[in-house]
Amino acid sequence: MAPIPTTIQHFTHKHSLILHHDTINPKYLCEGCMTYGFGTRYHCHACTSNLHEDCAKCPRILWSFMHPHHPLRLVERDHQSGDRACNICRELIEGLSYRCEPCGFDVHPICTLLPETLNHILHQPHPLRLLSSIEQGITCVICRGACNAFSWRYRCALCNFDIHIRCVPIQCQNKTTHRGISTYFPPSILPQQHYFVGYPNPNNFPGPSNMNHYNNNIVPQLYQQNHGQAQTHYGVNYGGRINQVMFHLVKTIATGVISNLVFGVIDVSTIF
Ligand SMILES: [Zn+2]
Ligand SMILES: [Zn+2]
Ligand SMILES: [Zn+2]
Ligand SMILES: [Zn+2]
Ligand SMILES: [Zn+2]
Ligand SMILES: [Zn+2]
Structure with a gap:
C-alpha cells in the first residue's frame, strides 16, 4: 500500500x-x-x-455499482441548477458530489464508500445488496419503518428482505430456544443514540422512510424542519441531520464489511 x-x-x-x-x-x-x-x-x-x-x-471520474451504466463526474455545487439531493442518503448536496447529468443521479462522495454487499444475521441464506426498489409497501426488518419506493437500502431482492442503511449497525436480540438453539430477532427497543441522532422516533428520520419518492422540491423544506441540534455519544454537538452522521455510518458499515463481520450480532457502533 x-x-x-x-x-x-x-x-x-x-x-x-x-x-x-x-x-x-x-x-x-x-x-x-x-x-x-x-x-x-x-x-x-x-x-x-x-x-x-x-x-x-476521490477521483474526478468514478464508476460505481450505484450507477453502473454511466461514469459519475466529481462536480462542485452549482447554484444555477437548484437544490439537488443525494440519491443514496436523500440529504441536500451542499458541496462536491458525483453526478450523472443525463440521468439526474447525484451522490455525496462519502456515500459512494458504502459497500455493495454485506452479511446480516437475520438473513443468513443470502448477502444483502445496496439497491433501490420501486416496490411499495416494503418495511425494514429492523425498525419496521417503511422503505419507500426509490429509496436505497440493503436488500435481498430474491426474498424481499430489506434493511435501511441506518439500521444495519443495530444489534439484534439473541434468544436461545429450549433445545439450546441460538436465534436472532429484530430488536424490541431501538437505540435512541448513534444513528438516530436528533430523531426520537425513527419514523421521523429524514431518510427514505418518510419520503414518498425522489423529489427535489421537498428537500429544502425537510432541511429546515430538521435543523435542530442533538447530542451524540461523543458528547459533541452533531446537529440533527443525516449528513452529520453519514460519515460515521459509512465508516462503520465499510469497516464491518472489510472485517467480514456479520451485522446484527454485536453492537458495531463503537468499532470505528
Ligand atoms: Zn449522500
Ligand atoms: Zn487555506
Ligand atoms: Zn446515468
Ligand atoms: Zn468530504
Ligand atoms: Zn430501519
Ligand atoms: Zn434472500
Whole structure:
C-alpha cells in the first residue's frame, strides 16, 4: 500500500493541506463535500479548513455499482441548477458530489464508500445488496419503518428482505430456544443514540422512510424542519441531520464489511 501523503494540493482549496489528527476537536466539517467527519483529515492551518481524507483522494471520474451504466463526474455545487439531493442518503448536496447529468443521479462522495454487499444475521441464506426498489409497501426488518419506493437500502431482492442503511449497525436480540438453539430477532427497543441522532422516533428520520419518492422540491423544506441540534455519544454537538452522521455510518458499515463481520450480532457502533 502506498504511504498516505502528508501534504497535498486540492482543487477545492487555494492553500496546501496537511494531514492532521486533532484529538481535542475530532469533529470537523469537510469543506469539500460540506458533510461532517471525525478524526484524521487534511487541514489548512492558514484558514482552518478541513477536507475528508476520502474527499482528498476521490477521483474526478468514478464508476460505481450505484450507477453502473454511466461514469459519475466529481462536480462542485452549482447554484444555477437548484437544490439537488443525494440519491443514496436523500440529504441536500451542499458541496462536491458525483453526478450523472443525463440521468439526474447525484451522490455525496462519502456515500459512494458504502459497500455493495454485506452479511446480516437475520438473513443468513443470502448477502444483502445496496439497491433501490420501486416496490411499495416494503418495511425494514429492523425498525419496521417503511422503505419507500426509490429509496436505497440493503436488500435481498430474491426474498424481499430489506434493511435501511441506518439500521444495519443495530444489534439484534439473541434468544436461545429450549433445545439450546441460538436465534436472532429484530430488536424490541431501538437505540435512541448513534444513528438516530436528533430523531426520537425513527419514523421521523429524514431518510427514505418518510419520503414518498425522489423529489427535489421537498428537500429544502425537510432541511429546515430538521435543523435542530442533538447530542451524540461523543458528547459533541452533531446537529440533527443525516449528513452529520453519514460519515460515521459509512465508516462503520465499510469497516464491518472489510472485517467480514456479520451485522446484527454485536453492537458495531463503537468499532470505528
Ligand atoms: Zn468530504
Ligand atoms: Zn487555506
Ligand atoms: Zn449522500
Ligand atoms: Zn446515468
Ligand atoms: Zn430501519
Ligand atoms: Zn434472500
